[in-house]
Each structure stands twice: as structure tokens, then as C-alpha cells.
Amino acid sequence: MNIRGSIVALVTPMHADGAVHWEQLRKLVDWHVAQGTHGIVAVGTTGESATLGFEEHDLVIREVISAAAGRVPVIAGTGANSTEEAIRLTRDAKRDGADACLLVTPYYNKPTQEGLYQHYLAIAQAVDIPQILYNVPGRTACDMLPETVERLSKVPNIVGIKEATGNLERIREIRERCGEAFMIYSGDDATAVDAILMGAQGDISVTANVVPAAMAAICEAALAGNAEQARKLDAAINDLHRDLFVESNPIPVKWALQKMGMIDAGIRLPLTGLSVAGQQVLSTTLEKCGLLN
Numbered sequence: 001m002n003i004r005g006s007i008v009a010l011v012t013p014m015h016a017d018g019a020v021h022w023e024q025l026r027k028l029v030d031w032h033v034a035q036g037t038h039g040i041v042a043v044g045t046t047g048e049s050a051t052l053g054f055e056e057h058d059l060v061i062r063e064v065i066s067a068a069a070g071r072v073p074v075i076a077g078t079g080a081n082s083t084e085e086a087i088r089l090t091r092d093a094k095r096d097g098a099d100a101c102l103l104v105t106p107y108y109n110k111p112t113q114e115g116l117y118q119h120y121l122a123i124a125q126a127v128d129i130p131q132i133l134y135n136v137p138g139r140t141a142c143d144m145l146p147e148t149v150e151r152l153s154k155v156p157n158i159v160g161i162k163e164a165t166g167n168l169e170r171i172r173e174i175r176e177r178c179g180e181a182f183m184i185y186s187g188d189d190a191t192a193v194d195a196i197l198m199g200a201q202g203d204i205s206v207t208a209n210v211v212p213a214a215m216a217a218i219c220e221a222a223l224a225g226n227a228e229q230a231r232k233l234d235a236a237i238n239d240l241h242r243d244l245f246v247e248s249n250p251i252p253v254k255w256a257l258q259k260m261g262m263i264d265a266g267i268r269l270p271l272t273g274l275s276v277a278g279q280q281v282l283s284t285t286l287e288k289c290g291l292l293n
Contacts, residue, residue, distance in 0.1 A: 014266025
């Protein structure tokens with residue numbers, strides 16, 4: 001597997017009643033392909049994986065794969081805090097033609113490092129598809145340490161990690177421990193340029209939902225080693241990296257896409273629409289970046 005560059009953590013568009021908006025989902029995929037996005041994560045954190053049922057989860061992944069039609073790779077979010085459920089979702093994604101799977105660390109139940117190793121090993125042994133670890137302790141209350149990543153990197157179909165701590169020292173240590181063949185993806189837009197310049201292969205990005213062409217250009221420059229160009233392009237949208245997290249993701253990014261006329265306002269409880277205070281902050285940034293007509 002060699003998926004590199006700007007990989008959008010795609011939102012799941014919804015009607016006002018919370019039902020998935022299939023037409024808008026297909027349109028978003030087409031837009032990302034046209035804008036130069038290098039890959040798509042379907043049903044990750046930004047895609048509201050936590051509130052999609054099993055059947056919906058599979059259907060959204062299947063629809064994104066169908067809409068992408070081989071034009072860009074699709075990585076399916078198939079993680080769960082139950083190993084059995086993660087295996088089921090990963091099997092379904094392989095059946096439906098995903099290029100790889102992204103598996104978040106088990107949330108809430110706080111496994112040990114050995115528990116994390118056994119969890120991921122079981123999934124990798126059960127389903128023969130490229131698998132990407134996903135470490136985001138700010139959401140999961142579970143931090144997968146570099147030594148555990150190193151152990152897992154020796155499993156043939158565990159091919160990489162999305163490291164979302166924003167800690168660049170982590171990126172450096174994982175690269176040193178796991179070697180050049182192990183794929184590293186930033187999960188933090190604000191530090192993604194530096195992560196790529198340090199050896200990461202790309203950015204699994206929230207910001208790419210609203211400025212896909214810009215994020216693609218930034219990642220391309222960084223991958224080419226053009227630090228000055230990458231940082232210059234990134235500076236123009238740096239406020240987005242910050243303000244798309246003014247409230248819990250994906251609340252702000254879905255509101256931004258709604259204001260841009262890309263999706264309806266639907267979002268699922270327990271998430272709610274962006275507060276008035278959040279709207280004031282984010283609308284200023286969207287206007288600054290030329291995203292509001």
C-alpha cells in the first residue's frame with residue numbers, strides 16, 4: 001500500500017432529521033476527486049462513526065467506494081472498542097472493496113499496551129487487508145505507545161499509523177522504531193507539514209473537507225521536500241486548522257460545509273449544531289479564507 005498526501009477524513013452528510021444524505025455524500029466524493037484530494041477516509045471520527053449503526057456504517061463505506069470508482073483510494077474506518085465488532089467491520093470493508101482500514105484504539109475501556117497489541121493482532125490475523133493503526137488519546141483515553149506500535153509494525157498487514165497527538169517527537173520516534181516502510185500519517189492538521197517533512201507520508205485531514213485543493217498542494221510540497229512552499233501555503237489556512245476545532249469535531253466542519261452550500265445541517269445527537277459563539281469565530285475565518293460567497 002502506498003497511499004500518500006492529503007487524505008480527507010470525510011464528513012457524513014445528513015438530512016435535518018439525521019438520516020444519511022446519500023446524494024450529497026456522492027457529490028462530496030466527486031468534489032474531492034476534482035479538487036485533487038489524494039485519498040478518502042470513510043466513517044472515521046469526522047464521519048460520525050460513533051453514531052452510525054452497523055448497517056449504516058457498511059453502507060456509507062460501500063457508497064464512498066462506489067462513488068470513488070477507483071479514482072482515489074478509500075480507507076474504511078473500522079475501529080471499535082470491541083475486538084469482535086472491529087473484526088466484523090473490517091471484514092465488511094474488505095468485502096466491499098476498501099483499499100485499507102483505519103482502526104482507532106479501543107475507547108472507554110482503557111486497555112493496557114498488551115491489550116492493544118492483542119486487539120490489533122487479532123484483527124490483522126482475522127482479515128487480510130492493509131490496516132492502519134489510529135492513535136488519538138484526546139478522544140479515546142487510550143495512548144498507544146511507540147514501543148507497542150513497533151511490535152505491531154512487524155505484523156505483515158499492519159502497514160501504518162495515524163498519529164493524532166500532534167507530538168512531533170512521537171512521529172520521529174515511530175519512524176526510528178518502525179523503519180522507512182511503515183506508513184505514518186499525521187492526524188493533526190496544524191502540525192502536518194512538519195510531520196511530513198520529518199518523514200510522514202501524509203495527513204488524514206479535517207481541514208481538507210473545506211479546502212481540499214489547498215491541502216493537496218500543501219502535502220505535495222511537503223512530500224517533495226519543499227519546506228518553504230509548504231509552510232507558505234499552510235500559513236494561508238492556518239486559522240482553519242485551529243477554528244475547525246472551536247467545538248468538538250465534526251460540529252464546526254459540518255457547519256462550515258453547510259455555510260459553503262455543500263451539505264445540509266444534519267448532525268446526530270449527542271452532537272449538536274455549532275453554537276452562536278462558535279459560528280462567530282468560524283465565519284470570520286471562513287470569510288478570511290474566501291470560502292463564503
